[in-house]
Amino acid sequence: MAGSTRRDPLGLRRAMSDRLLQALIAAMALLACLGFAAARGVEALGERWRQGAEAAVTIQVPDPTRTRIALALGVLATLPEVADANPVDPDRLAELLRPWLGEQPNLALPGVIEVRLRNLDADVALIGDRVAEAVPGAVTEAHGLWVGRLAALATAVQGVAYAALVLVGLIAVAVVAVATRAALIARQDSVAVLHQLGATDREIAGRFSGRAMILALGGGVAGVLVAVPAFFLLARLAQPFGGEVMAEALSGLPWASLPWRDIAMVPVAAGAIGWLTAQAVVRVWLARLP
Amino acid sequence: MPMRMEPSGTVVRFDEVGFAYPAPGGGRGPEVLRGMSLALDDGSFTWLLGPSGAGKTSALRLMHAALRPTRGAVEVLGVATGPAARGALPVLRRKIGVVHQDLRLLPHLSTFDNVALPLRLARRPEARVAQEVTEMLTWIGLEHRAQARPEELSGGEQQRAAIARAVVSRPALLLADEPTGNVDAAQARRLLALFAEMNRLGTTIVIATHSEDLVGRFPAPMMRLERGRILDHDE
Incomplete structure (x- = not known):
């Protein structure tokens, strides 16, 4: 108890709800993973089609x-x-x-x-x-011309997928900002006391951003854990379009073709969005104090 | 508690200070402090007197750098608070202990953790925090209430906890706004003795009150305010 209050003098564990924020960030992370899957999958298909279109x-x-x-x-x-x-x-x-x-x-x-x-x-x-x-x-x-048009369509779909990723990121920023602001309002008296006792903006903002980062990171990991099975299902369904036979066993799935780096970056990006957004919201709020 | 320190100069200086709060519709409202000039020496004890609305709380908040003057100059512990960079003020505030009229204890923390806040903000080692907070709670008679939350304390106990938090880091300047407002006469005498002891050990103390009775128990220089102006200041 003493240890937790030492680390959490503002009581943010209660003021910054872990369930709602984490669930929303998990949903964002899931969408981000699917967005990456769509972008990378369409990119691979488009590339294959483009190669076919060369023999137009x-x-x-x-x-x-x-x-x-x-x-x-x-x-x-x-x-x-x-x-x-x-x-x-x-x-x-x-x-x-x-x-x-x-x-x-x-x-x-x-x-x-x-x-x-x-x-x-x-x-x-x-x-x-x-x-x-x-x-x-x-x-x-001229059969290849249609393939060329399909490849152009794939490029457009890929662009839309990346735009959707940006939108997901912006929604995640908004979700964290709303949660941070709600926690600030719930703890505004305590924040004012810490400010009067000589806490710096960095110290106060750090309390909020640390909490937001942990929650967003956890939500990001949860989102990825949900996304991976869906991702494999989509990869399996997409196999025939890549000229492969649809795998029946897990071992036959295109493990190596999955964008692991992108997937690993989703929780990290979620944590970074949590930290940066909370810092910005709290520092703007604190700037009103002398 | 530390050894008594020798006075080394002026701790608080006001020079023709005026202050007006922001008006609800924008701009500034009427001045609540007007043309205040004063100088409080290191190690001094000052009663800040006056009726409600005289400007006592605003004057204390200016001394705490919780407000900046709208005109004139305020210097606290060598820092001119008006032009000071915002980032310079937290360091100054850590040298000042404040007992607010409304106490402002954090409701989700225990008495121990409330009192420990200034030490933890100063990044003292946790073992030292535990030792100093325990000493302070014992000194102020709250050692048995260390794990109680503010809502579980009586009014007098809350007042003592707020005072313990203000003095635990041994501030150079202690500002108290009606610090005996919620306690009975016996408790008020005890708190007054505590302030006197701190002052004897070298802390500069300013106590705002409208209780002439309290002042009578501890004769010290008085500064009387009325409608934002200093009526008299005997030193």
Whole structure:
């Protein structure tokens, strides 16, 4: 008892409720973790899609003689919007199609040229027309453009996720500020007595900010503990979009791909927000005293 | 208690001091202290007398650096409180003991912890805090009430606890505002003897009261206030 009052002369353990503030900070921490998960997950998907979008255009050349392929490559080389054009190895193509076509050694497969564009907004129809003029029957497909648009969407979603994180941080600041102000009002007479006895602003603000930091840190840890299972569930659901098979066992989940550093930073950030906000609120309040 | 210290000069100096509280609608209200000039020597004992509203409490708060003058100059323990940086005042306040009229004990702390506050603010080692607070509570007759909270104490016990908190750090200056207001005559005499003992040991003491009876029991220099002005000051 004597020890606790020595450390807590303002009685902040009672004045600064541990339950409500910690619960609210835990909710903020959970949202922050989910925000990080969304941002990092979308970033990874977007990156994968972006890589796919680089091969934005494929050109199929029926009757793929060496001459016709060379002719098509020659036309593509003259187009400024084309960054790169490479014929797909016929053996690799046959391997890719085997699940659908089976072993069909006599089936005449078209030659395929992967085209990387300098700019995804380039007019693909024009490229197709130029190639078809030189190589009759050549067909151009621009499936990668949709992937590019998806990648752009992913970038936008990522931006929204980071904006949501900032908003969560601001709400956490507001929650701590309200709790600190309520505790100040509850203990204003005691604060005035300490001030009159010669306590400095740093000493008084330190009492509040220490308490706020402990509560926010605890809330942050609780939020992370709740977030991690949800985070794994989302990671598992997102696996197919990354070209992986959905894991059935915990060991199959993408443990290494989780943003552990971000997760670890959430309670630390919560504690820092608690400390800094309480310091600011109390010091502004104390500035009114002589 | 420490050995008596030799007086070394003026502890409190007011020079044409005026003070007005902020008005509710902004700006300043009428002056509650007007043109006060005084000098209290180190080791002196002064009665601050006057009817309610004369300005006694405001004068004490100026001496405690809990207020700054709106005009004139106040110097306490060598610090000019008017122009002093805000950060310089806590150090000054730690050298001043104050007994407020409304006592201002912290309700959630025990008597022991209330009395220990100034020592803990001064970061004294806890073993020394325990020793000095116990000595002080024994001296003031509250050793058996050390763990009681203020609400469990009688009015007189609360008054003594407030006085113990004011003097436990052996301040250079002790300011008391109606310190015997809540106690009976016997208790008042006991508290007065305590102040006299502290003064004998070297503490400069200013006691505000409107009780002429109390003053009669301990003859000392008197400063009489009326409507914010010093009527007379015998030294």
